[in-house]
Amino acid sequence: MDIPPQPRIDFEEVFKNHYNSVFGFFYSLGVRSQDCHDLAQETFLRVYRGRREFRGDVAITHWIRLIAGNVWRNELRRRGAQKRSTQEVSLEEIVRSWFESESFDPPDVTTALCPEGRALAAEDAAICVRELERLPARMRQVAVLRFAKERSYREIAALLKISVQTVKSQLFEAREKLRRVLADSHSRGASHGAHDDTEHEKAC
């Protein structure tokens, strides 16, 4: 089998054509501008060192992305930031943080700071977790990315390979389901313990 000839790389052209995108990669990760230049330079230095290994069987854009991604992972390792993502996070914890965030505003959820209010909020959180577990995978992913991770519609669409419109509709549906479940739960609680609720309001 013939080995395809190794493509000659005009490195200056590669640098000038891709510098902005590599810079943009690091900038999107929240890196300061000057550090972005340093990381971009490190990326192109690796591209330069590995130019003889580049066989042309993949697009050079893909190749540069791989190098930039690895430069970033090394940078994270250097900063020790990997600890953040190695922590195991339960869905219950995510929902709890979701409840504490302002973006979650389901009806009849007690957000008071008194102990009784917290107990009811914890109960609501447990209900939400159960309901989230029952949601279809895609809907659950959209809901978690939106409410717990506070990702934008566009980011969720990019991460889950779906359209922004799909994100919106999935999110709407997930919110409605949770709202209904919580409303049902509260109405059952109201019928079984109206006296308790009155005592709770007094306490709060």
Next chain:
Amino acid sequence: MEPMTVPPRDEHPSVEQLCAYSETEAPAPGHDRIAEHLVACDECADIVLGFEAMDRAALEPAADHDVDARWRSFQEVLDAEDSASRVAAFREPTARDRSVVSDPRIAWVAAAAATLVALGLGIWGVSLDREMRRPHAELRIHDVISREAATIRGAAGTRIEVPASADLVLLFNLASTTAPEVVALRAFDVRGREVLALDDIERSRDGNYVVSLPAGWLGGGSYRVDLIETGSGVEATETTETAATYRFDLELVLLDAEP
């Protein structure tokens, strides 16, 4: 209820997997697993979003930097990189270098050069050995013994103070295993006049040359003393390349000399 957990660090998708995920529009095998991971893992999600940002950035002119200027700056880095590579090439033979060394012609040339160097070193070594074997013209230690049993030990050039009435016994040791069997002694005053001449001084078994000088033979003053190798047909008066001469200075102070 089973908690949804982020996989340990080792189970993060590789950058290549994330890149492939980012670049593929249609669902592909393994995408669900990666999507599930991205929901929980901010680090990997950020990388995927960063790849998407690359596409946008490529289409937008950068406002805060000049790519041409960046390239010129980067060229200096490349120059340094190339220089470092050249230096490293001298330090560590590459596979290509090793193949050159294994060329039989190069090996023959190297062997010939090594032989010449060895030959040169051998000749130099022989001449060095002969030079080392040749008696060294340096007197390490001499003793001056007076008849009053005072022994003064010192190195060549030592100032020696002895009673004027004492006979002197001078012991010379050349500190050489190849010291000659027989030497002659010549002493010269500061004007270069020969003031003392003794021939046929034999080396004793302990390697010393013993010279007994009755009181009055040498007055106080500074002398240059030559021990000249003889006994091999070389006249003591001759100073040739073959006759070793051991030269040293002696300052003699007679303590009770009459003014």
